[in-house]
Amino acid sequence: MTVTTGTPDPVPGPDRDPGLQPERTRLAWRRTTLSGTVVAVLAAKTVLHGGATPASVVAAALCCALWLVFLRIAHERIRTLSATPRPRTLTSPYATAAALCTVALALCGALLVL
Numbered sequence: 046m047t048v049t050t051g052t053p054d055p056v057p058g059p060d061r062d063p064g065l066q067p068e069r070t071r072l073a074w075r076r077t078t079l080s081g082t083v084v085a086v087l088a089a090k091t092v093l094h095g096g097a098t099p100a101s102v103v104a105a106a107l108c109c110a111l112w113l114v115f116l117r118i119a120h121e122r123i124r125t126l127s128a129t130p131r132p133r134t135l136t137s138p139y140a141t142a143a144a145l146c147t148v149a150l151a152l153c154g155a156l157l158v159l
Contacts, residue, residue: 071126077147078119084154085112091157101157108153115146 088108092101118139126132 067126067130067132071123074119074123074126078116081112081115081147081150084150085109088154088157104153104156108150108157111146111150111153115143115150118143118146 085108088105092105095101122135122139122143
């Protein structure tokens, strides 16, 4: 008689063929990063060529900071998607941070245009 301790091994599920889904997700992260880059560059251009007011400088600096944060999150996710055929799920804090960075970046860009 054998006695086992701990939890039993999980029952293996059916093999999942991810197809091109991880690649499409990587491309979506890259596309979103590219659009954030465009917003940050246009924000800097607006400040440099449109007359630098304190509010515009702060908005442009905030755009650049938000872009850097989003770039870090996106790079980590792209690396995770490339590392394994079955990547782990994006955690809620990272998903929330990415969404907030995207919305805040759009708002800062709109503030500069107005």
